[in-house]
Amino acid sequence: MPSLAQTETIKDVISDDLSQRQQEELNSLLVEYKDVLTDVPGRTNSYTYDKRLTSSTPKRRKPYPTPQALRATLNGEVRNMLNAGITEPFDNPYCSPSVIVKKCCAGNRY
Structure with missing residues (x-):
């Protein structure tokens, strides 16, 4: 199971090899999408599905x-x-x- 606590920050993924301007642009992008660019698993409400059963008898294992x-x-x-x-x-x-x-x-x- 992945960690449920954040272990990486924006500073961990921005390389010092980038120019100052590139670092600022990347930082801005990462901040804008921080809710989806994370190392913490989550859940989405953007997809739903219906379960269709082949029988009304519950299956238990x-x-x-x-x-x-x-x-x-x-x-x-x-x-x-x-x-x-x-x-x-x-x-x-x-x-x-x-x-x-x-x-x-x-x-x-x-």
Whole structure:
């Protein structure tokens, strides 16, 4: 899960190799679009869709077992996404299991 706290600022992405004028123009552009040019994930309201079901019978899957050592991490990530407005709580008869996957072997392809 990406960090939900901003880790980069405008100064982090403006190169010293640019002229003063280029830096000012780029800074102006970055400030104008700061709501979409961020390293913090968010959500959009610009797209909606309708879910069409093939059956009126709710489908439920059993949850996958989460190792005890990862439960606090999973709960913390869900809490962070709720606080950031990325997801929201719901109560309905449909259910899909959550999966937590540990990151490993950065840079290697599998």
